[in-house]
Amino acid sequence: MEQEQQNSELKLQVLNKIQEDSVCPHSKWVYSGRECVVWTLWFVTAIFGAVAVAIALFVVMQRQFSFYEATHESFLSFAIEVLPYLWISIFIIMILFAVYNLRHTKTGYRYPLWQILGSSLVLSVAGGTLLHMAGVGFVLDHKIGVFSSHYPSQEKIEEKLWQRPEQGRLVGALVIAEKGPITDIIFFEDVKGIRYETNISELQAIDNELLNTGNKVRILGQMSGMVPPKFHACAVFPWVFEYERTVKELSEMRKEMKERVYRHRKDMQREIASAINQTQESSSNEEIRCADIAMVRRLDLISVQ
Amino acid sequence: MDVPNTSLSDEEIVAMTLSVQSSFGFIIERYEAKLKRYISRIGIRNPDDQLDVLQDIFIKAYKNLNSFDTSLKFSSWIYRIAHNEAISWYRKHKVRPEGHLVADGDEVLNILTTKEDSPEEAFDLAVNAEEITKALDEIDDKYREVLILRYFENKEYEEISDILKIPPGSVGTLIYRGKKQLHNVLNAQKLRI
Numbered sequence A: 001m002e003q004e005q006q007n008s009e010l011k012l013q014v015l016n017k018i019q020e021d022s023v024c025p026h027s028k029w030v031y032s033g034r035e036c037v038v039w040t041l042w043f044v045t046a047i048f049g050a051v052a053v054a055i056a057l058f059v060v061m062q063r064q065f066s067f068y069e070a071t072h073e074s075f076l077s078f079a080i081e082v083l084p085y086l087w088i089s090i091f092i093i094m095i096l097f098a099v100y101n102l103r104h105t106k107t108g109y110r111y112p113l114w115q116i117l118g119s120s121l122v123l124s125v126a127g128g129t130l131l132h133m134a135g136v137g138f139v140l141d142h143k144i145g146v147f148s149s150h151y152p153s154q155e156k157i158e159e160k161l162w163q164r165p166e167q168g169r170l171v172g173a174l175v176i177a178e179k180g181p182i183t184d185i186i187f188f189e190d191v192k193g194i195r196y197e198t199n200i201s202e203l204q205a206i207d208n209e210l211l212n213t214g215n216k217v218r219i220l221g222q223m224s225g226m227v228p229p230k231f232h233a234c235a236v237f238p239w240v241f242e243y244e245r246t247v248k249e250l251s252e253m254r255k256e257m258k259e260r261v262y263r264h265r266k267d268m269q270r271e272i273a274s275a276i277n278q279t280q281e282s283s284s285n286e287e288i289r290c291a292d293i294a295m296v297r298r299l300d301l302i303s304v305q
Numbered sequence B: 001m002d003v004p005n006t007s008l009s010d011e012e013i014v015a016m017t018l019s020v021q022s023s024f025g026f027i028i029e030r031y032e033a034k035l036k037r038y039i040s041r042i043g044i045r046n047p048d049d050q051l052d053v054l055q056d057i058f059i060k061a062y063k064n065l066n067s068f069d070t071s072l073k074f075s076s077w078i079y080r081i082a083h084n085e086a087i088s089w090y091r092k093h094k095v096r097p098e099g100h101l102v103a104d105g106d107e108v109l110n111i112l113t114t115k116e117d118s119p120e121e122a123f124d125l126a127v128n129a130e131e132i133t134k135a136l137d138e139i140d141d142k143y144r145e146v147l148i149l150r151y152f153e154n155k156e157y158e159e160i161s162d163i164l165k166i167p168p169g170s171v172g173t174l175i176y177r178g179k180k181q182l183h184n185v186l187n188a189q190k191l192r193i
Helices: A002-020 A029-062 A075-083 A086-102 A115-132 A135-148 A154-162 A205-212 A247-277 A294-301 B010-017 B021-041 B047-063 B075-093 B107-113 B129-138 B141-154 B157-163 B168-192
Strands: A169-179 A186-190 A197-199 A217-225 A230-238
Touching: A002 B021, A002 B047, A029 A075, A029 A086, A029 A115, A029 A135, A029 A154, A029 A247, A075 A154, A086 A205, A115 A135, A115 A197, A135 A154, A197 A217, A205 A230, A230 A247, A294 B157, B010 B021, B010 B075, B021 B047, B021 B075, B021 B141, B047 B075, B075 B129, B075 B157, B129 B168, B141 B168, B157 B168
Parallel strands: A197 A230
Antiparallel strands: A169 A186, A169 A217, A186 A197, A217 A230
């Protein structure tokens, strides 16, 4: 009896309070709006996750065919330097946000974490792969790089790796060709606008063809003077970031570049041997520098694939 | 408006409450005793505190009536509010929940003898309600909550999942581990005695 009385007291108290305080049920829109916001946030995080995957995929596909022998001691050290940490971090953060959002939907708690995490991962990776296949990874990386001076696009990273004259690498384009009777000299302007008096006597026909297009190229060689800046060119490679190249194109390009440098190395070795046999004290030996540059030595240890 | 509350489902009363405020009284009548017992079991012992918390639960339920998802059972929904309000109360009063079982002999026997979830953990100890209460006080909160809902409130896995907002699979795991921990605590108690 006492319990029943207390019960009805509570009922009265609650109903009175509802009336006195004019308590009203919140509108249905509050809840459907909240649900809508959570799903929208999930959608946005999934899109960002997919974009991060697209750019990361572009970097991985592009970089596995990079001519890393020219810039690094090993593929590992190269990979550590060029991995897209920013996008990998964004991908992880987006996945965590997506999981958080899914768990906060009306029925999200019913699914185990691994299912929510797995579905978010699969969706982002699938979406990212589609975006990558549509060329979004390359375009976004390039556009963001142009838009923001702080964003390390792959093009900027490649420029940074190759614009190191003291290490025998230059990025730029041919400006003036002055062919002399003994040595071939051209003027090559790097991306910083510095003009190098460049000796191209050791270049092969294909290198000269690339140079003469006037397009942006990479040069491998040795710095031979500071004032005025002088460079001894050993090989010329095309720039690879004007447009998105296919995997097949990149693979063939890499194979061709390696074969060229390897062949060049063999030719130079033969020339040196021939010169020693003839016991000539020729000034041309001074010009045969390419066989001795670090990258060519490294290539000598690697069989041509 | 007089409505024979026994003939209507919770969901129908909720729908009615949205147009006739006083219908909410039927909900209070139906759930007051159940929720009072529940919050008492999960640790709110003082009758005044119980009354305050119950009032908060029903006010909150009324305010959020439109968020009630009809794919859930209404009882799960209101138990969830009760659970959350009890947690808020602990936080506000900075106390750890301590169980106070309002259980009859059958309920205690139920938890002791059931082979569900963990056949190897079936209890073979002769214990009484007081010992169970003490042991439940000693196990982790997350296990205590599910054991109380399962064995004292007789809720199904799906309902516990909806009340605690955890996946149904996790409910099974928590019950299994909870019973194991309870078993260990009871064993330790026997040794101490």
